[in-house]
Amino acid sequence: MALQHFFESAGGKGLTVAVAAALLIVAAFAGKKRANQTQSPQVQRFDTRALVVSALCIALSFVLAQIRLFKLPQGGSVTAFSMLPIALCAYLFGVKWGVLAGVCLGLMNLMFDPYVIHPAQLLIDYILAFGALGIGGVFRNQKKGLLKGYLLGIFGRYVCAVASGVIFFRAYVPKNFNAWTWSLWYNFTYIAAEGVMTVIVLCIPAVSRTFEGMRTKIDAGRA
Template structure:
């Protein structure tokens, strides 16, 4: 399928319906993958955090010319799903969020690029939740999650966006540099806030064992 056909499909009603149906399925899996057979509270809280992440993502502090932006802690809001409820829930919520981003702002050129830039990149943020029970697990887990998203985005940039590399850069060096310019500042600002003990303690109260 050509780039134009893919873009047209995901901008069309059938494409958006398919994507929304997939989001719904992922949300159901979030509810059913908790320790209880069904936990509606996990679903509701995860959906709220995804909504918060989406709203914060609209608060753009700086937007890069070729995609990506520094936002108001949107990655942390998404990471919280995994931190509070477990890595599986975090990964599923990230994938659902990525598909929501695809519905709102689709930019597609290849089926694999769709998977990497949307569900896989955002789902990778949830991987950091594997450190949720370790010392300083909130900070280190968040950084691992951001690193996961960064690496997926870098690989996608090398494969699919290398043609847009700035003069003097190779596809590899440009992708490493470009994606760092918007993820690193947000990560640094978030960690600075999380170094405040009262902030971490506030979220710790809601962590589900």
């Protein structure tokens, strides 16, 4: 449990914040470099906007995650739409910013609520699982792109959660279950429950039009 104690320490928390900040700064700097090479101020403003909005999405997602509607005994919670802001970030700015925002969110969770028993488990549960929420950006230009992207993102997180459960938490599997069956069902319960609630909201015409309008304005500023 040495890793657990490290991330609970002030030094561990400081390092986590530094890594998250560095990821955002590097991404913004890379965007500015491309802008200078092409001499396009529009692209530079877009990267600045992506940095600010991504940070807001990360913060909003973290706050919503603290509103736990239901918490399972062995980890995992149904929260107040906490996965949606990361999917929205990917929808507005693409896969790169979505995955980056997800990774930063995972690092924030690692800083405030760490549970680490192995370096590979840390990678799966806090980096890959939350980063996967941003892969739905591949659908950003498609009809109902946010809805499709959200579903792909939470599926990616589900895959990571199942893998972690099978590899690292099989000791908690009840009798009459094997590790795969239990992990598939256990992680499905809370991810699917929150997913269904979020999909219902995203299917409200006014909500979908609002997000589509945001993306249209951002794309216009990027052109």
